Amino acid sequence: MISARAYAAATAKSPLAPFELSRRDPGPRDVLIDISYCGICHSDLHCARDEWGGQPFPCVPGHEIAGVVSAVGSAVTKFKVGDRVGVGCMVDSCGECAACTAGLEQHCERGATWTYGGSNFYRPHDPGTGHTFGGYSTAITVVENFVVRIPDALPLDAAAPMLCAGITTYSPLKRFGAGPGKRVGVVGLGGLGHMAVKIAHAMGAHVTVITTSPNKAGPARELGADAVLVSSDRAAMKAAGSSLDLIVDTVSAVHDMDLYMGLLGLEGALVLVGLPPEKLEVSAFTLTGARRIFTGSNIGGIAETQEMLDFCAAHGVQAEIEKIPAQQINEAYERLLKGDVKYRFVIDSATLRT
Structure with missing residues (x-):
């Protein structure tokens, strides 16, 4: 197991606070990512406060993840240590249904495994509470087919929100x-x-x-x-x-x-x-x-997400962001409710390590 630091909401009424979690050691097809940045999506706020209902707790939000590969499993072919990568709103799907085989994994007929709060597991998953923990953390382990490459032309911090808002x-x-x-x-x-x-x-x-x-x-x-x-x-x-x-x-x-x-x-x-x-x-x-x-429309498939990143890199498109330390997440949520951000908050994950 790999220890990671994070911010989590213990309940729907709790502010987000420091939290320790465990990520699984990389299996044969897994990629371990040191998270550099994670965007704050309005969905994070909805889920952390259980405004849509059914959110499992503790909740570690975050599905706009950008970072660097720190380890790969023995059968991984798409990535190597040091690659600049991203993870969006999902970390797995059944891979067999009509939607998955059409590149629409977000519409998996058996249910995609969402990056946080997900409980439809198809492969080995992180130890813990029985649901996934997201990117307000220092590390994440993800099966390689749900990791995308971030082109060198895109800064990691500005690329993070593109894993949701962009696609x-x-x-x-x-x-x-x-x-x-x-x-x-x-x-x-x-x-x-x-x-x-x-x-x-x-x-x-x-x-x-x-x-x-x-x-x-x-x-x-x-x-x-x-x-x-x-x-x-x-x-x-x-x-x-x-x-x-x-x-x-x-x-x-x-x-x-x-x-x-x-x-x-x-x-x-x-x-x-x-x-x-x-x-x-x-x-x-x-x-x-x-x-x-x-x-x-709901996000996009993995191949289309990669296509989006490549298109944006080629055309000089990136998110407009305001970087914050993790210690300001709750303040950022309140500002988000007021529309006081141009145009996406991004957490500097280095601040989780201090």
Whole structure:
């Protein structure tokens, strides 16, 4: 066993605090990673406070992991000691179902093993409580097929959030053909939204940011947006009706779906990547009137995640981050609730070792 230092929530009502855990020694197909950085996703906050229900405790969040390989198993062929690598939202799947064989491991029919809070185990796993512990820690052991290579052109700290925020937005942009001649809208300009803007711009699309905050117009354009719509300006929203081909909706709160769907032209698609806890409503006439599509997307498969990293490295795209010591995680959570971050907190894992 390998001892690791971490930060964990003991209960849904507890602040995160120092925690000791054990990682498994690398098996034949395992990669042991010294974690350098871990991004803070809004999902981490939801889980640490059990806002979605069913979260096992103690909870060590973190699924935006970047680090360096420190050991490999005897049968590992993809990585060697010293490689720069990342781990995203999942660390295993059955590998046999239709979804897994199609490269959509996140939709494994038997259930993917999530990086933290996961209990669907298909191979040997870390000793402990019966569920996985995430990346707010100094080390992690992961089967090699769920590790991705971080290109040298991407700094490890800025690459960490891309293991969730990057792939979550890249996947629907690619799926719906964002590129030259395509008009793409991005709802929200937070951790997910800023990556959607950067990636869509790099793909060559015309990008419009749709926000509730007029003061985000300048930052949106700095990130690569061509236009900004303020959703509270109903006249502007009406004038922009049927002007977009694709909308990536990153908002994790209830909002007027018909208002945003109305921005889509014929056979346009709105892809939900935010995770509002409440149900969303959309009028049937909004959908049928122009054959519009209302759909969702959940991260991406391992091969697509690697593709995203390679694309971003080639196009100079990386996350905008604020690095923090582990001792400021609880403060970062409170700031995250207020939207007080541009655009992703990243934990410096070296601070866990002091």
